Amino acid sequence: MKVDKDIKYSKTHEWVKFLDDTTALIGLTDYAQEQLGDLVFINMPAEGDEVSCDTPFGDIESVKAVSDINSPVDGIVAEVNEEIAENPENINSDPYGSWIIKVSNITEICDLMDADSYERFCQEEA
Amino acid sequence: MKLIFERSTPGLSCEVLPPCDVEPYELKPEQRRGQELRLPEVTEGEISRHYTQLESQTFGVNSGYYPLGSCTMKYNPKINDEIAGLPGFSDIHPLQPAHTVQGCLEALHLAERLFCEITGMDNMTFQPAAGAHGELAGLIMIKKYHDSRQDEKRNKIIVPDTAHGTNPASATMAGFTSVSISSGSDGLVDLEALKAAAGEDTAGLMLTNPNTLGLFEKNIVEIAEIVHKAGGLLYYDGANLNPVMGIVRPGDTGFDIVHLNLHKTFSTPHGGGGPGAGPVGCKAFLSKFLPVPRVEEKDGKFYFASDYEDTMGSMKAFYGNFLIVLRALTYTLTLGRKGIPEAAKSAVLNANYMMKSLEDLFQVAFPGRCMHEFVLTAEPLKKKTGVSALDIAKSLLDHEMHPPTVYFPQIVHEALMIEPTDTESKQSIDEAVKVYRQLYEKACTDPEALHQAPVKTAVRRLDEVTAARKPILRYNFD
Numbered sequence: 336m337k338v339d340k341d342i343k344y345s346k347t348h349e350w351v352k353f354l355d356d357t358t359a360l361i362g363l364t365d366y367a368q369e370q371l372g373d374l375v376f377i378n379m380p381a382e383g384d385e386v387s388c389d390t391p392f393g394d395i396e397s398v399k400a401v402s403d404i405n406s407p408v409d410g411i412v413a414e415v416n417e418e419i420a421e422n423p424e425n426i427n428s429d430p431y432g433s434w435i436i437k438v439s440n441i442t443e444i445c446d447l448m449d450a451d452s453y454e455r456f457c458q459e460e461a
Numbered sequence: 462m463k464l465i466f467e468r469s470t471p472g473l474s475c476e477v478l479p480p481c482d483v484e485p486y487e488l489k490p491e492q493r494r495g496q497e498l499r500l501p502e503v504t505e506g507e508i509s510r511h512y513t514q515l516e517s518q519t520f521g522v523n524s525g526y527y528p529l530g531s532c533t534m535k536y537n538p539k540i541n542d543e544i545a546g547l548p549g550f551s552d553i554h555p556l557q558p559a560h561t562v563q564g565c566l567e568a569l570h571l572a573e574r575l576f577c578e579i580t581g582m583d584n585m586t587f588q589p590a591a592g593a594h595g596e597l598a599g600l601i602m603i604k605k606y607h608d609s610r611q612d613e614k615r616n617k618i619i620v621p622d623t624a625h626g627t628n629p630a631s632a633t634m635a636g637f638t639s640v641s642i643s644s645g646s647d648g649l650v651d652l653e654a655l656k657a658a659a660g661e662d663t664a665g666l667m668l669t670n671p672n673t674l675g676l677f678e679k680n681i682v683e684i685a686e687i688v689h690k691a692g693g694l695l696y697y698d699g700a701n702l703n704p705v706m707g708i709v710r711p712g713d714t715g716f717d718i719v720h721l722n723l724h725k726t727f728s729t730p731h732g733g734g735g736p737g738a739g740p741v742g743c744k745a746f747l748s749k750f751l752p753v754p755r756v757e758e759k760d761g762k763f764y765f766a767s768d769y770e771d772t773m774g775s776m777k778a779f780y781g782n783f784l785i786v787l788r789a790l791t792y793t794l795t796l797g798r799k800g801i802p803e804a805a806k807s808a809v810l811n812a813n814y815m816m817k818s819l820e821d822l823f824q825v826a827f828p829g830r831c832m833h834e835f836v837l838t839a840e841p842l843k844k845k846t847g848v849s850a851l852d853i854a855k856s857l858l859d860h861e862m863h864p865p866t867v868y869f870p871q872i873v874h875e876a877l878m879i880e881p882t883d884t885e886s887k888q889s890i891d892e893a894v895k896v897y898r899q900l901y902e903k904a905c906t907d908p909e910a911l912h913q914a915p916v917k918t919a920v921r922r923l924d925e926v927t928a929a930r931k932p933i934l935r936y937n938f939d
Contacts, residue, residue: 398929
């Protein structure tokens with residue numbers, strides 16, 4: 336399992352990369368893609384949708400199952416990564432390079448972990 | 462094998478349809494197809510071969526052991542088909558006057574009474590055509606109930622994280638937002654999480670009991686209290702009724718609405734795109750919202766009644782798939798008052814026997830006694846040997862056994878969910894246990910063999926990823 340030291344992690348296996356104080360990219364972690372298996376479809380929110388802490392903003396389908404993608408922040412969807420919508424398998428090959436949505440106007444950040452705590456969290460879960 | 466279109470030879474045909482006995486009606490030119498239908502041109506013999514080949518490539522309960530978790534793949538007794546094939550039941554038309562189909566209406570009326578007795582409900586409709594269709598009907602009833610009380614802020618349906626995926630999907634279809642609550646460390650509904658989720662926006666809770674981990678929600682009375690106190694209703698997903706039928710009635714444990722999967726608990730055929738049934742039962746205070754028509758009886762005469770002011774309307778044309786209900790009724794009457802709870806107990810005994818026979822090798826996700834099914838995790842095996850739940854599933858195919866449900870419920874990693882059902886003998890379960898144990902040994906000594914499986918089937922391991930990403934859904938004629 337890989338982690339990226341510069342980003343934050345949620346308990347539901349999303350990562351958050353802050354671009355500035357109120358804007359961030361959100362994606363799925365390496366652990367998440369490993370557990371889900373080959374990804375085949377992703378259901379995205381629309382630009383302008385509100386997202387809020389620990390609430391699903393979309394879902395992702397693998398050959399095994401469909402899972403919610405939860406938002407780690409309160410904010411507004413500024414951009415959806417169309418390339419990931421077309422090729423969700425990119426998350427399998429490069430989870431930290433494949434952001435799903437860009438959120439702006441962030442007003443609240445959920446309880447997030449740094450890379451070390453997240454690694455420990457995954458080991459406990461496994 | 463060849464597709465039916467590949468068997469087609471221009472000019473060949475067969476006469477399987479009887480001659481037309483009504484006057485032909487000439488369509489107006491603008492109503493006619495511009496293009497000929499591209500139907501395969503084959504002889505009756507070729508059609509027969511086509512279907513026999515299809516049959517030989519599928520696997521059903523009549524082919525072998527089929528412990529697909531949460532699906533209750535029990536044997537479908539042949540007497541069900543025999544009764545459903547009687548001309549008085551099968552040669553009828555939904556628009557026939559009621560006085561000419563009294564026997565059929567009486568059968569539906571009797572089925573309603575029996576299934577209400579088994580579930581502890583007061584009324585039931587047989588209109589919904591499948592389990593998920595029944596869920597939608599039940600949820601619309603919940604909505605109508607709250608609306609009738611001008612309690613319109615209730616827009617949330619609570620669903621545990623072990624629920625079947627249809628629950629949140631049906632809630633969304635019915636216009637609710639589904640709220641998932643986590644299970645406790647014992648695999649049961651976490652009462653604290655439920656209390657936190659329940660409130661004045663709660664429309665109801667959907668619960669499968671026993672749940673998909675094969676565990677009986679022993680706190681059901683308290684769960685019902687929490688939901689009712691918050692003003693919500695309790696919905697019973699009947700998917701796992703099999704191990705409690707005739708023993709525990711959902712209605713007695715606080716449920717207000719129930720749907721049944723006749724193809725699971727009551728031995729009617731599964732899937733295949735054929736007709737299904739998802740009856741919905743409810744307590745008397747909700748009966749006025751049931752779909753119409755409903756079968757009523759007055760002075761020994763049976764008839765369809767539609768004059769219910771508060772009804773949710775119709776879920777389907779006419780009154781559901783009658784012959785499926787008739788098969789379930791036949792099953793229930795065959796087993797009778799003694800046989801129904803006995804079948805439930807056999808289902809529980811078989812599951813526990815199989816679990817005990819495997820627990821020294823495969824880790825049981827939630828140890829203890831199970832109900833109709835149990836969930837193993839192949840996680841330790843995968844760590845040790847690299848062999849996953851999927852590899853085990855594929856390897857079972859080479860042993861002419863249907864795999865269990867895999868990767869569900871999602872809260873168990875590398876899940877293998879096994880439901881032997883009540884209709885398997887000790888012998889066939891022992892046989893299955895032997896194969897599971899052999900596969901475990903093989904995984905330790907020769908994991909590559911399991912990665913390669915299946916090798917004996919008509920097709921080897923399918924490319925599920927490409928099939929999901931780039932599905933070919935129709936025949937390409939050109």
